[in-house]
Amino acid sequence: MVNIMVRLENIKKVFNKNTVNEKIAIDGINLDIPAGQFVTVIGSNGAGKTTLLNLIAGTDSPDGGDIYLDGECVTHLPEHHRSRYYGRIFQNPLMGTAASMSIEENLAMADLRGKPRGLKWGVNKSRRGFYRESLKLLDLGLENRMKQNVSLLSGGQRQSLTLLMATLSVPKLLLLDEHTAALDPKTAQKVMQLTDQLVKEYRLTTIMVTHNMQQAIQYGDRMIMLHEGKICHDVQGEEKQALTVAEVIDRFGATLTDEALLCQAPTTGGAGC
Amino acid sequence: MLDGLLRTLPISLEQGFAYGIVALGIVISFRILAFPDLTVDGSFALGGAVVARLIMEGVPPVYGIFLATAAGFLAGCCTGLLNTRLKINSLLAGILMMTILYSVNLRIMGRSNIQLLTVDTFITPLENLDINRFVPIIAFFAVVAFGIKILTDLFFKTQLGFAMRATGDNEQMIRTLGVNTDSMTVLGLGMSNAFVALSGAMVAQDQGFADIGMGIGMIVAGLASIIIGETLIGKQTVAQKTLAALAGSVVYKWIIAVGLRLGLAPTDLKLATGVMVILALGIPALKKEKEEKLHLRGV
Numbered sequence: 311m312v313n314i315m316v317r318l319e320n321i322k323k324v325f326n327k328n329t330v331n332e333k334i335a336i337d338g339i340n341l342d343i344p345a346g347q348f349v350t351v352i353g354s355n356g357a358g359k360t361t362l363l364n365l366i367a368g369t370d371s372p373d374g375g376d377i378y379l380d381g382e383c384v385t386h387l388p389e390h391h392r393s394r395y396y397g398r399i400f401q402n403p404l405m406g407t408a409a410s411m412s413i414e415e416n417l418a419m420a421d422l423r424g425k426p427r428g429l430k431w432g433v434n435k436s437r438r439g440f441y442r443e444s445l446k447l448l449d450l451g452l453e454n455r456m457k458q459n460v461s462l463l464s465g466g467q468r469q470s471l472t473l474l475m476a477t478l479s480v481p482k483l484l485l486l487d488e489h490t491a492a493l494d495p496k497t498a499q500k501v502m503q504l505t506d507q508l509v510k511e512y513r514l515t516t517i518m519v520t521h522n523m524q525q526a527i528q529y530g531d532r533m534i535m536l537h538e539g540k541i542c543h544d545v546q547g548e549e550k551q552a553l554t555v556a557e558v559i560d561r562f563g564a565t566l567t568d569e570a571l572l573c574q575a576p577t578t579g580g581a582g583c
Numbered sequence: 584m585l586d587g588l589l590r591t592l593p594i595s596l597e598q599g600f601a602y603g604i605v606a607l608g609i610v611i612s613f614r615i616l617a618f619p620d621l622t623v624d625g626s627f628a629l630g631g632a633v634v635a636r637l638i639m640e641g642v643p644p645v646y647g648i649f650l651a652t653a654a655g656f657l658a659g660c661c662t663g664l665l666n667t668r669l670k671i672n673s674l675l676a677g678i679l680m681m682t683i684l685y686s687v688n689l690r691i692m693g694r695s696n697i698q699l700l701t702v703d704t705f706i707t708p709l710e711n712l713d714i715n716r717f718v719p720i721i722a723f724f725a726v727v728a729f730g731i732k733i734l735t736d737l738f739f740k741t742q743l744g745f746a747m748r749a750t751g752d753n754e755q756m757i758r759t760l761g762v763n764t765d766s767m768t769v770l771g772l773g774m775s776n777a778f779v780a781l782s783g784a785m786v787a788q789d790q791g792f793a794d795i796g797m798g799i800g801m802i803v804a805g806l807a808s809i810i811i812g813e814t815l816i817g818k819q820t821v822a823q824k825t826l827a828a829l830a831g832s833v834v835y836k837w838i839i840a841v842g843l844r845l846g847l848a849p850t851d852l853k854l855a856t857g858v859m860v861i862l863a864l865g866i867p868a869l870k871k872e873k874e875e876k877l878h879l880r881g882v
Contacts, residue, residue: 420760423760424760
């Protein structure tokens with residue numbers, strides 16, 4: 311009996327209901343994600359990718375349907391209670407860390423995810439060694455700068471730190487919201503490899519929203535494509551491994567209105583940019 | 584001339600430390616929580632009003648001070664709740680509470696001021712000692728101010744303190760880590776205004792009266808103190824911020840005292856305050872611009 315980590319039952323989300331700007335962001339999605347599965351989510355702008363992540367995380371509440379995390383119904387659970395289930399990384403490298411605080415202070419805060427906070431010292435001395443070892447994994451030299459303010463780090467370094475913070479207390483679910491999109495190609499690749507490494511090591515159930523089709527195909531066990539608030543395609547296992555970017559465009563091109571997605575095609579005869 | 588300047592030191596120290604506690608409170612709201620809390624004008628007078636009324640009713644001053652501090656805490660919590668529960672804009676929430684407190688303070692006092700010169704206050708035993716009144720009083724205020732500073736510094740090194748700092752720095756991030764940022768805001772504003780009311784309670788006894796208008800301009804004076812202090816000491820760590828608040832408060836009061844001695848009219852005090860803040864912010868900004876221009880030229 312496979313443990314279903316994330317279950318979405320007929321989820322609906324509408325913005326600006328009954329106004330001129332009404333937008334049906336999510337139009338009845340049903341989704342089961344088994345524990346340990348790495349799912350990539352792609353789709354054009356406005357297809358509902360970030361909204362989907364927001365609904366799972368609790369940043370937004372659904373207008374219909376139910377959400378279950380690890381068997382528990384969390385549909386109406388507020389974000390700060392729900393967050394003990396997951397680690398989340400945003401696109402903006404500045405959003406995942408507190409700039410005015412040091413690297414070790416940020417790690418210490420992440421260490422307590424979902425746990426009550428009291429008047430014990432913020433940085434537990436006995437955990438410093440663990441933080442240092444974890445920072446070494448990033449291979450950025452941050453373990454030698456633990457007391458420095460995060461504001462001194464580059465975007466890529468901050469995003470790597472955010473990644474470490476998200477996985478520090480091995481969450482049940484990892485939510486990645488285009489987390490390499492704002493980084494330069496080299497750093498993006500490094501962060502993506504690190505992501506893959508951590509996901510495999512901790513066997514994390516992961517949902518990665520991405521604009522980068524190459525990424526969506528290369529990483530993960532399963533790929534979902536959203537279009538106008540619905541899941542239009544869902545491939546996994548061998549079928550996914552065998553996919554190439556050209557094939558994806560060929561098969562699903564009709565639903566891809568996004569120039570950015572089409573521009574991922576390899577230079578051998580893909581749609582020109 | 585020097586003699587005259589030195590004569591202004593004692594009063595500057597006394598007032599600097601007493602009002603410095605207000606600056607410490609403002610550090611928590613403005614600097615750490617990034618919440619522009621204008622309740623301060625109201626909660627300072629609240630502290631004075633509560634303690635004055637209680638002393639008049641025969642309550643021992645020490646208990647009066649505790650209750651005044653608690654009242655300030657409640658006022659700050661109300662501002663926080665207005666913002667977090669009713670989604671009222673932070674600036675407006677503070678202004679509303681400040682306005683409401685005006686009427687509340689009048690009710691508490693029963694009139695627009697209460698004199699405390701003829702009754703026993705916490706100052707009385709200090710003044711009855713066999714030395715110049717300044718020594719024990721400055722010592723008292725300094726000990727209280729630094730005591731609060733140290734407790735504040737220690738608090739912001741705890742898990743809860745980290746959570747509050749992160750609430751002001753990156754609310755979304757600390758929410759995803761499971762912290763109830765609404766509670767952090769309410770608690771922080773409560774603490775902030777508790778400090779302010781404590782100061783008001785002590786100042787009322789020191790100056791011999793509590794007055795409905797005693798809080799007017801407190802937020803500006805407090806911010807001026809903080810800005811002057813930060814220019815002198817810096818604002819990297821929490822400990823630096825709190826030290827800057829106290830040091831800045833003493834320097835601010837000293838500049839005012841010197842100004843008055845040199846003939847500045849009391850009515851010009853607010854102008855003087857404004858000019859000081861402009862200089863404290865403007866000079867470093869111009870210096871930086873000049874340095875950058877020189878740097879670009881390869882100097």
